[in-house]
Amino acid sequence: MKAALILVGTELLNGGMLDTNSLYIAEELNKYGIEIEFKITVRDFMDEILKTIDYAKKNVDLVIMSGGLGPTIDDITKEAIGKYLNKPLIVEDNELAELKEKFKKANINFIKINVKEVEKPQGAVSFKNDVGMAPAIYIDGIAAFPGVPRELYNMFPKFISWYSKEKKLLKDGIYIKDILTFGMAESLLDESIREFFTEDGIYYEFLVKNYGILIRLQSTESNKNKVEKIVEKIYNKIGVYIFGEDEDRLEKKVVQMVTDLGMNISTAESCTGGMIASRLVDVPGVSSVLKEGVVTYSNEAKIKRLGVKKETLEKYGAVSEETVREMVLGLDSDIAIATTGIAGPDGGTQEKPVGLVYIGIRVKDKVYVERKIFNGSRNKVRERAMLQSLFSLIKILKKGESNE
Incomplete structure (x- = not known):
């Protein structure tokens, strides 16, 4: 089965918004054996949307649209679908009542223009929006979803599950x-x-x-x-x-492993500036294992907060194996991670180039140090250092488990 994506929104063409919805949709469709033949981004102009729908309908089995389901004057996706199919727009009483209740719970005034969010072409099937206002719709081979990613993520699985059963796509799961x-x-x-x-x-x-x-x-x-x-x-x-x-992620795996070991963890970050601690904090329940996260960016902070020796910094520099070793030893926890590096774009030398990062990891009394050179922008170097730190800890903890 072939599908086409139509992304509606002038902001997607003028640089005001980045499209991430098509990536998600492609992955979900792939699970059901549906191949995307093409995707088109179109402005919020009625004639352009109609032309795009017509082209897609003539070439694929399923047309999926994203964007233009809101209440404002430029939200015309459902109106365009209705025009193309020669179907009037209707409002179902139960859907309007549900929308008004959402506004009430959110303590937002409901005004006449908001009715537009539950308008749909006559005969369309609706899919409940649990995280936003406007429901998704499907009619005659055309599905339409809000452009807000979290709303799409909420409704698309409902739609594709329903659609696969209606079209009997899967003989075997x-x-x-x-x-x-x-x-x-x-x-x-x-x-x-x-x-x-x-x-x-x-x-x-x-x-x-x-x-x-x-x-x-x-x-x-x-x-x-x-x-x-x-x-x-x-x-x-x-x-x-x-x-x-499956749903594992580096930070989730770290928290799970530290929890299973009955230990706690702390971080001391220089070049990563708190990114490691932030990733760990993203994991629910991390409070039971995360003891502290400190950003010791300056030499003074490394000395005062972590006990790094002044002589070490003067002899080897802040970006060195010796410094990162003392950084992890200065944290009072079972497991410690520290980073120090040159994220750039300036500050590098031939001996210590931009992208050089030292990662220190301590598990109980044993210290491990990695020297890495990462390519990319300042933020990319920092992100890669953060990810490498988490992965390296996972490898160390796995090795420790296998040695028990």
Whole structure:
């Protein structure tokens, strides 16, 4: 089955807004074997939207639209769908009542223009919006969703589940297994695992995320055991680069492992400026293991807060193995992470180039130090240092578990 995406919004074309919805939609459709043939971004102009709908309808089975479902004058997606299909816009009493109740709970005045949020072409099916106002709709091969990402994420799974049943897309259920890796290039991953995929009906792909590279294995429920056997082979081949599966993330894995060990953790950050602690704080329940996070950016702070020796800083510099060792030793917790580096864009030398980062990790009395050079912008260097710190801790803790 073929699908097309129509992203509605002038702000998507003038640089005012970045499209992330199409990435999410593509991943979700992939689970149901629906291929996106093309996507088009269009301004909030009626004639342009109508032309785009017409082109899409003539070329694919399913048209998915995002944006233009709000109450303002430029929100004309549902009106365009109605015009194209020659269907009047209607309002169902129960949906209007539900919308008014949402406004009441949010302590927002409901005005006449807000009725527009529940207008829809006659005959359209609605999908409840649990996190926003306007529901999504579907009619005659066209689905429309709000442009707000969290609202799309809330309603799209409801829609695609309903649609797959209506169209009987799945004779056998889809089985997906995600393996999460860090520290190995996509090309090397492919070279390492392609030999395991010799049977028809079992596929794999790589998805580059901001936390690493995800290997997605996909087949049918009837092939689940075969997929799991391939997963086992992948672990045996590249297990050192794997940190989790499915909904795992680096920070979640760290918190889980520290919790399971009955330990606590602290961070002392220079170049990462609190990014590691911030990621850990994103995890619910982290308060039971996170003792403290300090940003010791200046030499004075490293000396005063962590007990780094002045002589160490003078002899080796703030960006050094010796300094980061003393930084982790200055934290009073079972596990400690410290970073110090040159994020750039200035400040580098031939001996210590921009992108140089030292990562220190202490588990009880044992200290580990890594020297890394990261490429990219200042923020990219800091982000990579943060991710590497978390991954390195996971590897160390895994190794410790295997030695017990």
